[in-house]
Amino acid sequence: MGAYLRPRGLEEALQALTRPFTVLAGGTDFYPARVGRAVTEDVLDIAGIAALRGISETSAGWRLGATTTWSELVEADLPPMFDGLKQAAREVGGRQIQNAGTIAGNICNASPAADGVPALLALDAEVELASRDGARRLPLASFITGVRTTAREPGELVVALHVPRPRAEARSAFLKLGARRYLVISIAMASTLVEVEDGKVKAARVAVGACSPVAQRLPALEQALVGATVDAHLGERLAPSHLAPLSPIDDVRGSAGYRSEVALVLLRRLLSKVAA
Amino acid sequence: MKLEFTLNGRAASWDGAPVTRLASALRDDLGVTGTKIGCDAGDCGACTVLLDGRQVCSCLVAMGQIEGRTVETVEGLEAGPDAMAALQQSFLDHGAAQCGICTPGMLMAAQELVRRNNKPSRAEVEDFLGGVLCRCTGYGKIVDAVMDVVAPTPATASAAGEAVGSRIVRVDGPAKVTGRDLFGADTIPRDALWIRVVRSPHARARFVLGDLEPLRRRLAAVLTAADVPFNGYGIYPDIKDQPVLADGQVRYRGEAVVALVGEHAEVLAIRDDEVPITWTPEPPVFGVDAAMAEDAPLVQADRRGNLLLKGGVKSGDTAAALDACAAVAEGTFETAFVEHAYIEPEAGWARRVGDRIEIHATTQTPYMDRDEIANLMRLKPEAVRIVPTACGGGFGGKLDLSVQPLLAIAAWTLGRPVALVYTRPESMAASTKRHPARVTARFGCDAEGKLLACDVTALFDTGAYASWGPTVANRVPVHAMGPYAIPNVRTWGEAYFTNGPPAGAFRGFGVPQAAIAHEAMMDELADRLGIDRLEFRHRNALRAGDMTATGQTLAHSAGLAQCLDALRPHWRRAHEEIAAFNERGGSHRRGIGIGCMWYGIGNTSMSNPSRMRVGLSPGGTLTLYSGALDIGQGSNTIMVQIAADAVGLPADQFTLVTGDTDLTADAGKTSASRQTFVSGKAAEKAGQDLRQQILRLANAGPDAILSLEGATLSVRDGGEVRTIDLAASGPLMGEGTFDPPTTPLDAEGQGVPYATYAFAAQLAEVEVDVELGTVKVLRIVAAHDVGRAINPTLVEGQIQGGVAQGLGLALMEEYLPGRTENLHDYLIPTVGDVPEIECLLIEDREPLGPSGAKGIGEPALVPTAPAILGAVHHATGVRVHRVPLLPHRLREAIVALERKRA
Numbered sequence A: 001m002g003a004y005l006r007p008r009g010l011e012e013a014l015q016a017l018t019r020p021f022t023v024l025a026g027g028t029d030f031y032p033a034r035v036g037r038a039v040t041e042d043v044l045d046i047a048g049i050a051a052l053r054g055i056s057e058t059s060a061g062w063r064l065g066a067t068t069t070w071s072e073l074v075e076a077d078l079p080p081m082f083d084g085l086k087q088a089a090r091e092v093g094g095r096q097i098q099n100a101g102t103i104a105g106n107i108c109n110a111s112p113a114a115d116g117v118p119a120l121l122a123l124d125a126e127v128e129l130a131s132r133d134g135a136r137r138l139p140l141a142s143f144i145t146g147v148r149t150t151a152r153e154p155g156e157l158v159v160a161l162h163v164p165r166p167r168a169e170a171r172s173a174f175l176k177l178g179a180r181r182y183l184v185i186s187i188a189m190a191s192t193l194v195e196v197e198d199g200k201v202k203a204a205r206v207a208v209g210a211c212s213p214v215a216q217r218l219p220a221l222e223q224a225l226v227g228a229t230v231d232a233h234l235g236e237r238l239a240p241s242h243l244a245p246l247s248p249i250d251d252v253r254g255s256a257g258y259r260s261e262v263a264l265v266l267l268r269r270l271l272s273k274v275a276a
Numbered sequence B: 001m002k003l004e005f006t007l008n009g010r011a012a013s014w015d016g017a018p019v020t021r022l023a024s025a026l027r028d029d030l031g032v033t034g035t036k037i038g039c040d041a042g043d044c045g046a047c048t049v050l051l052d053g054r055q056v057c058s059c060l061v062a063m064g065q066i067e068g069r070t071v072e073t074v075e076g077l078e079a080g081p082d083a084m085a086a087l088q089q090s091f092l093d094h095g096a097a098q099c100g101i102c103t104p105g106m107l108m109a110a111q112e113l114v115r116r117n118n119k120p121s122r123a124e125v126e127d128f129l130g131g132v133l134c135r136c137t138g139y140g141k142i143v144d145a146v147m148d149v150v151a152p153t154p155a156t157a158s159a160a161g162e163a164v165g166s167r168i169v170r171v172d173g174p175a176k177v178t179g180r181d182l183f184g185a186d187t188i189p190r191d192a193l194w195i196r197v198v199r200s201p202h203a204r205a206r207f208v209l210g211d212l213e214p215l216r217r218r219l220a221a222v223l224t225a226a227d228v229p230f231n232g233y234g235i236y237p238d239i240k241d242q243p244v245l246a247d248g249q250v251r252y253r254g255e256a257v258v259a260l261v262g263e264h265a266e267v268l269a270i271r272d273d274e275v276p277i278t279w280t281p282e283p284p285v286f287g288v289d290a291a292m293a294e295d296a297p298l299v300q301a302d303r304r305g306n307l308l309l310k311g312g313v314k315s316g317d318t319a320a321a322l323d324a325c326a327a328v329a330e331g332t333f334e335t336a337f338v339e340h341a342y343i344e345p346e347a348g349w350a351r352r353v354g355d356r357i358e359i360h361a362t363t364q365t366p367y368m369d370r371d372e373i374a375n376l377m378r379l380k381p382e383a384v385r386i387v388p389t390a391c392g393g394g395f396g397g398k399l400d401l402s403v404q405p406l407l408a409i410a411a412w413t414l415g416r417p418v419a420l421v422y423t424r425p426e427s428m429a430a431s432t433k434r435h436p437a438r439v440t441a442r443f444g445c446d447a448e449g450k451l452l453a454c455d456v457t458a459l460f461d462t463g464a465y466a467s468w469g470p471t472v473a474n475r476v477p478v479h480a481m482g483p484y485a486i487p488n489v490r491t492w493g494e495a496y497f498t499n500g501p502p503a504g505a506f507r508g509f510g511v512p513q514a515a516i517a518h519e520a521m522m523d524e525l526a527d528r529l530g531i532d533r534l535e536f537r538h539r540n541a542l543r544a545g546d547m548t549a550t551g552q553t554l555a556h557s558a559g560l561a562q563c564l565d566a567l568r569p570h571w572r573r574a575h576e577e578i579a580a581f582n583e584r585g586g587s588h589r590r591g592i593g594i595g596c597m598w599y600g601i602g603n604t605s606m607s608n609p610s611r612m613r614v615g616l617s618p619g620g621t622l623t624l625y626s627g628a629l630d631i632g633q634g635s636n637t638i639m640v641q642i643a644a645d646a647v648g649l650p651a652d653q654f655t656l657v658t659g660d661t662d663l664t665a666d667a668g669k670t671s672a673s674r675q676t677f678v679s680g681k682a683a684e685k686a687g688q689d690l691r692q693q694i695l696r697l698a699n700a701g702p703d704a705i706l707s708l709e710g711a712t713l714s715v716r717d718g719g720e721v722r723t724i725d726l727a728a729s730g731p732l733m734g735e736g737t738f739d740p741p742t743t744p745l746d747a748e749g750q751g752v753p754y755a756t757y758a759f760a761a762q763l764a765e766v767e768v769d770v771e772l773g774t775v776k777v778l779r780i781v782a783a784h785d786v787g788r789a790i791n792p793t794l795v796e797g798q799i800q801g802g803v804a805q806g807l808g809l810a811l812m813e814e815y816l817p818g819r820t821e822n823l824h825d826y827l828i829p830t831v832g833d834v835p836e837i838e839c840l841l842i843e844d845r846e847p848l849g850p851s852g853a854k855g856i857g858e859p860a861l862v863p864t865a866p867a868i869l870g871a872v873h874h875a876t877g878v879r880v881h882r883v884p885l886l887p888h889r890l891r892e893a894i895v896a897l898e899r900k901r902a
C-alpha cells in the first residue's frame, strides 16, 4: 500500500513532489485507469489545496484554478468569451463527471479527445506550473506534447490556467460530435473564439480536437477569418486546406476520412453558431 | 487513515487506506450496499451518490477526500421506516425499476435535480440522468417518474380475482427502490476468500504453466485445469465443450486460465505477469469466412470445417417460384458481436455445507446451474444448492455459467466461503455475445404484392464454444421468412466456430439479425411495386388459420394485422409531418420506417416444462413457490397475479419464495420469452389446484368467494359462508405443471416448433444529419400482440427496454475483443438517445396461455432495428447492409449514393 498525502497548502504539496507521487484531483481519469487492481503507488491528493481552487479576474485576464470542476465553471459568472468553454464543460461525461472532474486534470491527462483542450486553445490559455524551484508558464499548445504526454516535470504541479483578456469584444463557441448523447468520447470537436470590432472579425482562434494526437489550432483559417463580417456567411471563409494541421486516424469511433470531413462540417456550423 | 464524515444525516467514521474508492468503503466497510458497482470507471453511474448535495460516481472518489463532507446514498432517501421518499414512491408507481440495479444511482441523480426543482422539464431530467445507464427500461418510465415526483399517479391495488390485467406495482418493487434488494455482490460474507481469474490476452494460443508453487505459498490456492473434476460445460447435454479453466490451449481472448484464491487485497495485488504462463500465440480464426476457408485451422480439433450445426426449413419449390415472381428483391446483411451489458457484472459466492455445495449468485437459470455444477464437480444434483440473488439484468447473458464453477471448486476444496465478482472488462471479455450474422435473402412477390417465395441463408459466428449456438441456428430458419404467409420457402442456417468470444443467447436468439434482412426485403418489394410499406406487410401478414412454412396451422392468436391496423393512423400522420419537414431542405432529413416480427414462445421443438406450487400454511401464509427467475422483466409479479386470480385471493396476500433450488420446483430458464406463457400457465394450474382443494374442504361450488384472514379462510358459496380453520386442517399445497405442446422438426424443417407465437409491428421516426451521418430516433410506436397483458405496466416496460436495445443494435453497439471491453468504448443508449416510445397492446388471446397470455421479452427488441433502418432509408435512400450504423458508416454510404446518383 502506498502513501497518501492530502496537503492543505501548496508549499507542502510541492515539497512532497520532490519525490515521485501520482497526482490525484477529481479522480475521474485516475480511477478508470485502475479497474480491478490494487492501487499501490504513492498518491498526492491536491483537491484539498485552497490555492488551487476558484476562478478570479486579474488585471491581465482570468485565472482558472487547477482544481476548478466543470460544474463550477458552468456556474461561474463569466463573460461571453467563455461560452465555448462552458459549452465544452457541459459535454464532459455526465453530470457526475462534471461535478468531480477538474480542468487541470483534463489537460494533464492529455487525451487527444479531451473536450476542454480545443476550448482552452481558443481562449489562448496559458498553463501555470509550480515546483519547489519556482513557477513557469507555458502556452497550452506547448504544454501538451503528445498522446497522454505533457511538458510537466515530475516535480511540478499545474496550479492554474490563465486566460488573457481579449482586445475587443469576444465570443466563443464549442461543438462536439459523439456517437451518443451523453457520456461519450468525442469523434471530433471544435471550438472558436472571435474578437469582433465594428461587426468584423478582428482576430480569431479556432481549434479542433480528436483529429490529431493533440488538439490543433488552425492558423490558416484564423487568418482567413480576419476582416470577415460576423454574420451567417462567416463559415464561407472555410476551405479544406485549412485542415492541414490535422492528422486524423481510424479508430472504433470513426475513420480518418470521416473525421476530416466532419471537422469541416463542425467548423462551418461552429462559425455560424458564433456569428449568430 | 481514520476519518469522519456525515453519512445519510448521521456521523460516520471510517478507517482504511485513503485511496479506497468511496463505493467500496460504503459497500464493504460501512454496510450500505444500496450503492451498486457496475464498472468502477465512471461509465455506468450505478454508484451515483450525493457528495455535499451533488451527484458523483462513488467509484471515482477517494475516501481521503471525504473527511468532513456529507455523503447521501439511497439508504438516506427514506423519511423513516416504511416511509419512502416521494421520488421512490414515484419510481415504484411508474414501474421505473425493472432489475433495479441502476435504480439507486438513478434515484440519487434525480434527487440532486428534484431538490432544486421538483417540476423539472424532460430536458432537465435527461441532463441530470445522462450519466446513469439503464439497460432494462429504455428510460421512459424513469423520466416520467422524475417528472411526476410531485403528483405521482398511484398504481392500482387489486381485489380478489382482479389481479390479471391490472397495473399492480412490482411485488419486489419496494426492495428495488429502497436499495434493499440484494444482488450477486451484495451478500458476500466478510470472511470469504476471493478469486481473481487470470485470462488469456490472446484469441488463440497454446500455453504452458510454469512453477506455481511460489504463488501457492502466498495464496490459499491457485487453481488450474487440473483442479476441475470434469472440465467441460455447455448448454447442450451432448456438447460440453467449454473448459472452466483452459487446458494448454485458449480459443478466445478473455478465456479463463488460472484462478488465484486468497484474501481480497492479496489476489488484487498480484499482476497477471507474475503468473508464470508461457504463451505461444497462433493465428486466430476471425469471422465466418476465415472459419469456412478450406485450409482454416480448427478452433476445436474435433469440429471438421469448424462447423457447429446446419439446418433449415423447406416448403414448396422456392427456385421455381422465384423465377415466376413479378418482383424479386435481394440483399446481404451483416451484424456484429453485441454485448448484453447488463449493469450488474457476474457476481456471487459459495460455501460448502457438509457434503453439499451452496452457490449464491446472479443467474437466469437456477436448475440448469445446479445440474451443470453437479456435472462439473462429479456430484449428484441434490448435492448442489443454487440460491439465486436478485439479478441485475441478464438478457440471455446469465444463462451460461460464469462465476459458479470456480466458486464451487474453490469453496469445496478450501472449506471456506469464496467470492468472485467480475470486473466490467472481465465481464465483457469473458461472457457470451449476440451471434454476428451474415444473412443473405431473396424474396419475391406477384404483381399485386402477394409474397410467393423466399430464400434465406444465415451464417452465424458462434465464437469459440457452442453455448446456445445450436438454439440460434435452429430458431432462425423457422423465423427467417418473417411473419408472413409465403407458400414457397427455403431457409437455412449454419453456425461456425471462430476465435471470437462464445456467442450465446441474447434476447431474440438470432431472430433480430434475420429480421433486419426480411424487413429490408419487404421495403424493397413494396417500393418496387409502389405499394405503401405498411400495407404491403398487412397484405402478407400471417393470420389465424394460416399455415406456416413448417406446416403448422396457426389456430389462434396471430395478431400482426391488428398491430398494423393500430399503427396505421400514426404511420399516416408521421408521413405527412415528415414530408413537410423535408420540404424545408437543409442538412437534416427525416424518415419513417416499419418493422414486423413473429416469435415462437419457448424452446424450439423441445420440451420445456415448468412446475409451480402454491401453499397455504396452518398459520394462514399464502405462498407462491416459483422457480421462475425474475431478472427484471417482472415474472415475480406476473406469477403472483396469475396465481392470485386462480386461487381467488388478492395478490397482496401472497408471499413469494423464488429461485432457491431447495425450496422451489424447476420452472425452467428465464429465456425464450417463456416465463409468462409456460410458468404462468403452471402457476395458474397450481392456483386452481389449491382452490379445488379448498372448495372440497368447504364442500363449496366452483363460484365460491374466498377470503383469508389470519389462519381463518372463509368460503362464501351463494348465501352460505363456511370457515376453514387452517391450523386444524393442516397445510395445503397446490401444484401445476405445463409443458407447451410441440413436435420435433423433420429433415425439411416440418413440424410444430412452438405452441404459440407473439407478433409485433413497430414504427420508427428518425432524423438524419446528412452531413455528419448521425441518426436521432425521434419516436417509436410499438404495437405488440401479447395475447393478454397480465400487467400492462410491466409489458410496456419490456417493450420500451427492448426497443432501447434494438436501437443500440442498429446504431451503436459493436463488441470488438480487446478494443471495446468497457462501457465507454462499447456504447449503449443513454437517456438522451432513447425517444418516447408509445406502446399499443393488442390482445389476441392464446387459449393455451394463462388468461390468454403469450410472451413479450424478446419480441420487444426484434422489430426495432429494422424499423430504424427502414426510416434511415426513407430519409436518405441508403439501404444499410451492416450494423451498427455508426456515423462514419452512414456518412460513407450517403456519399457513395450521391456519387452513384450524380
Ligand SMILES: Cc1cc2nc3c(=O)[nH]c(=O)nc-3n(C[C@H](O)[C@H](O)[C@H](O)COP(=O)(O)OP(=O)(O)OC[C@H]3O[C@@H](n4cnc5c(N)ncnc54)[C@H](O)[C@@H]3O)c2cc1C
Pocket: A022, A023, A024, A025, A026, A027, A028, A029, A030, A031, A032, A046, A066, A067, A091, A092, A093, A094, A097, A100, A101, A102, A103, A104, A105, A106, A107, A108, A109, A113, A114, A115, A116, A152, A156, A157, A158, A159, A183, A184, A185, A186, B041, B042, B043, B824
Ligand atoms: C465516465 C467518464 C466520462 C468522461 N467524459 C469525458 C468527456 O466527455 N470529455 C473529456 O474531455 N473528458 C472526459 N472524461 C475524462 C475526465 O473526466 C476529464 O479529463 C477530467 O477533467 C479529469 O479531471 P480529474 O480532476 O478528474 O483528473 P484526475 O483523474 O484526478 O487526474 C487526471 C490526470 O491528471 C493528473 N493531474 C490532475 N491534476 C493535476 C495537476 N493540477 N497538476 C498535475 N497533474 C495533475 C493526474 O495525475 C492524472 O494523471 C471522462 C471521464 C469519465 C470517467
Ligand code: FES
Pocket: B036, B037, B038, B039, B040, B041, B042, B043, B044, B045, B046, B047, B048, B057, B058, B059, B060
Ligand atoms: S460503478 Fe461507478 S460509474 Fe459504474
Ligand code: FES
Pocket: B096, B097, B098, B099, B100, B101, B102, B103, B133, B134, B135, B136, B137, B343, B392, B393, B632
Ligand atoms: S432497471 Fe435499470 S439496469 Fe435494470
